[in-house]
Amino acid sequence: MSILISAGHTNKPGQxxxxxxxxxxxxxxxxxxxxxxxxxxxxxxxxxxxxxxxxVNDPLKRAIALARTAQTAVEFHFNAxxxxxxxxxxxxxxxxxxxxxxxxxxxxxxxxxxxxxxxxWKSDSSGQHxxxxxxxxxxxxxxxxxxxxxxxxxxxxxxYPNLATSLAMAISGNRPALSDxxxxxxxxxxxxxxxxxxxxxxxxxxxxxxxxxGLKTKKAVINIQVKNNLRADGIVGNRTRAVLGL
Numbered sequence: 001m002s003i004l005i006s007a008g009h010t011n012k013p014g015q016x017x018x019x020x021x022x023x024x025x026x027x028x029x030x031x032x033x034x035x036x037x038x039x040x041x042x043x044x045x046x047x048x049x050x051x052x053x054x055x056v057n058d059p060l061k062r063a064i065a066l067a068r069t070a071q072t073a074v075e076f077h078f079n080a081x082x083x084x085x086x087x088x089x090x091x092x093x094x095x096x097x098x099x100x101x102x103x104x105x106x107x108x109x110x111x112x113x114x115x116x117x118x119x120x121w122k123s124d125s126s127g128q129h130x131x132x133x134x135x136x137x138x139x140x141x142x143x144x145x146x147x148x149x150x151x152x153x154x155x156x157x158x159x160y161p162n163l164a165t166s167l168a169m170a171i172s173g174n175r176p177a178l179s180d181x182x183x184x185x186x187x188x189x190x191x192x193x194x195x196x197x198x199x200x201x202x203x204x205x206x207x208x209x210x211x212x213x214g215l216k217t218k219k220a221v222i223n224i225q226v227k228n229n230l231r232a233d234g235i236v237g238n239r240t241r242a243v244l245g246l
Contacts, residue, residue, distance in 0.1 A: 002047045002048075002049060002069070002070045002071050002072075003041060003046055003047065003048050003049065003070060003071070003072045003073075003074070003171060003172065004048075004049045004050070004051070004063070004066050004067055004069075004070035004072070004073040004074065004139070005034050005037050005038045005041070005048060005049070005050055005074055005076075005171075006034060006050070006051040006063040006066070006067070006073065006074065006075035006076070006134070006139070007027065007030035007031040007033070007034040007051065007052070007057045007075070007076055008026065008027065008030045008075050008076055008077035008078075008141070009026050009027035009030065009057070009077075010027045010057045010058075010059070011025070011027040011028045011030075011031045011055075011056075011057045012027075012057070018030070018077070018078070019078055019079070019080040019147045019148065020147070021080070021147045021148045021149075021153070022147065022148075022149075022150050022153040023153075024078070024147055024153060026077065026078045026147055027057060029078060029147075030057070030075075030076040030077060030078065031052075031055065031056075031057045033076050033144070033163070033164065033167075034050060034051075034057075034076055035050070035054045035055065036164035037076075037164045037167050037168050037171070038050050039164075040164050040165055040167075040168035041168045041171070041172060044168065044172065046172055049066050049069075049070055051063040051066055060133065060134070063075060063134060063139075064133050064134055064137055064139075067134060067137045067138060067139040068137050068138075072099070072171060072172075073134070073137070073138060073139035073140065074103070074139065074140050074142055074171055075134050075139055075140070075141050075142065076142050076144060077141055077142065077143050077144070078143065078144055078145060078146070078147035079143040079144075079145065079146045079147065079148070080146065080147060080148045081146055081148050081149075082148070083148060083149060083150070084149070085146050085148065085149060086113060086114060086145070086146055086149050086151060086152050087113055087114040087115060087116040087145070087146070087152075088104045088107045088108055088111075088113050088114070088115055088116060088120050088143065088144065088145060089104065089115075089116040089117050089120060089121070089122050089143045090103050090104045090120055090121055090122070090140055090141065090142050090143070091122050091123070091124045091126075091132060091135055091140065091141040091143070092121065092123075092124055092135055092139070092140040092141070093123070093124060093135055093138070094123060096138070096140055097118070097121050099140065099171075100120065100121040100140055101118070101119045101120050101121045102170045102173075102209075103120070103140065103142055103167065103170045103171060104119065104120020104121065104142075105119070105120060105170065105199075105209070105210060105211065106166040106167050106169065106170035106196075106199070106211070107120075107142075107144060107145070107163065107166070107167065108120065108210075108211070109166055109194060109195060109196065109198075109199065109210070109211030109212070110159050110162045110163040110166040110167075110195070110196075111145065111155045111156055111159045111163065112155055112159070113145055113152060113155055113156075124136075124141070142167075144156065162195060162196065165196055166195070166196045166199075166211075169196055169199065169200070170199075188235050188236060188237045189201055189213060189235070189236040190213065190218075190234065190235045190236070191213050191214065191215070191217070191218045191234065192213060193213040194211055194212050194213065195211060196211070198211050198212065198213045198217070199211045200246065201213075201217070201221075201236060201244070201246065202217055204244045204245065204246060205217065205220040205221065205224070205244070206220070207220050218234035219234075221234045221235070221236055221240065222234045224240065224243060224244065225240060225243075228243045230243070
């Protein structure tokens with residue numbers, strides 16, 4: 001599957017660099033996020049296209065042209081609004097609603113920010129949006145958070161290390177390749193945990209993958225443990241991982 005990862009606006013001085021707020025520039029930050037997500041996807045073995053080499057953001061018309069050739073096309077942006085405006089939204093045609101909600105959910109899991117619209121999805125024709133070129137050719141526009149919000153950008157900055165991995169997993173639908181440093185035994189997962197590992201677990205269990213290890217996830221784990229003569233404590237340790245193929 002070929003995946004286009006694009007950055008909104010440009011990071012080139014003197015051109016349209018998009019929103020600026022709280023010490024960030026949209027085109028610069030979108031390019032950084034694009035490069036990091038693309039790197040995770042490539043490490044997982046996916047064929048990835050970018051609208052420019054690392055650190056370079058080419059004009060929108062190139063992204064639109066590339067989106068026509070990719071099976072999945074995603075472009076990163078940051079929203080603008082009043083200081084109290086907050087949250088995550090992904091714009092797309094209705095046929096990409098499920099993928100849009102998965103991507104929005106990954107950002108929510110990594111940052112804790114709220115989902116706007118329908119669980120993070122908005123039609124590309126809603127509100128002030130109309131005939132967005134990238135969406136018209138089948139792409140998804142990801143408004144990561146509000147750059148105009150100090151709260152949003154603080155959450156984005158604090159949780160950035162997990163964001164690229166969570167996004168890559170959501171976009172591809174697969175678990176990203178693990179780094180060499182991850183060879184140590186995986187941590188146990190239990191109620192109250194959140195993150196990309198929980199999403200992977202929930203997908204194995206057939207539970208809605210929201211990244212939040214709650215009561216439904218615990219009950220599903222206990223069911224698996226009972227069926228496999230394991231200690232039914234709802235905690236995912238090495239033996240439960242092995243049964244689930246994690």
